[in-house]
């Protein structure tokens with residue numbers, strides 16, 4: 001079959017929830033992808049901040065193959081070795097105390113919401129607690145995650161959402177305070193907003209939220225699904241700020257391609273929230289997914305991934321700034337680490353189309369922003385290659 005025939009078949013079989021780019025990706029190697037016709041692409045998307053280690057990492061692949069031959073799945077009613085190792089690695093990397101594995105980011109958010117409600121319920125027995133989330137946030141597509149996602153366009157047709165969610169402005173502490181009530185049980189935000197436009201929380205904002213949460217004994221929940229796992233230069237983005245959340249979520253690069261997420265909490269929250277019977281999942285934390293997590297943490301260390309981000313991210317930032325200086329259509333560069341965005345004065349769809357046709361995979365974050373979330377193993381030469389292609393795709 002030709003690539004066009006596969007695309008036609010896909011459009012005949014898959015539910016049309018994505019306007020897909022017209023390529024069928026077949027294999028990957030390092031920071032490059034190949035389509036069904038053998039055309040090579042430099043990948044600055046990494047499956048949306050997922051494939052941190054790059055494609056076709058021999059050790060990662062072998063670890064998974066070994067686990068497939070041993071045991072792919074068993075129920076959470078029994079223990080399995082990869083889940084133990086993965087949970088210990090996550091604890092060590094985050095300094096959090098308790099881990100629950102999920103299949104996705106959205107499910108990790110669901111777990112975090114349930115944790116916050118139960119924590120508050122155990123304190124006062126009431127069932128009308130509120131959560132404060134941020135405008136322009138993105139937390140996933142399930143009903144709970146959608147309810148805390150600050151983008152009315154995603155929510156509109158699916159009303160009613162879960163109740164008692166209030167929205168505040170990111171980096172505006174007064175707007176958070178104005179939404180606080182006696183019923184507030186948690187404040188939820190991405191440490192660095194991804195989908196909403198590559199907006200890092202300020203240190204001041206996070207510290208003030210921490211203070212409010214401590215004062216009221218309510219939970220600070222940080223969504224690290226996109227910005228975590230080394231993308232911003234530390235294993236989790238909040239670790240740069242001198243604050244620690246009560247609950248955090250992870251997914252995307254956590255499994256580097258195998259679907260897995262997690263929500264984590266401190267010992268105190270773990271002891272006073274979800275208990276036996278309160279939450280569960282069939283697949284979450286299965287041996288295959290957890291082998292991926294365990295291996296990802298091993299390889300981050302072995303391949304010095306954080307050091308690489310520390311070296312390449314400033315270079316990417318510098319090159320994007322240069323591009324901005326040269327091109328008046330670019331209004332702003334923002335983001336942090338290997339999670340960067342260029343804000344344009346116009347929709348970026350055509351630029352991305354042009355880049356893909358020239359062998360560079362990019363993605364947007366909203367209509368006017370190009371997002372750069374490459375594998376964390378890229379080198380400076382890949383940044384140069386990306387910039388050289390992108391330059392030829394920009395409006396004159």
Ligand SMILES: *Cc1c(COP(=O)(O)O)cnc(C)c1O
Nearest residue numbers: 104105106138139140194225226
């Ligand atoms: C992608 C994402 C999610 C949702 O994760 P899924 O695995 O797609 O359910 C939640 N929060 C953030 C910040 C994300 O980037």
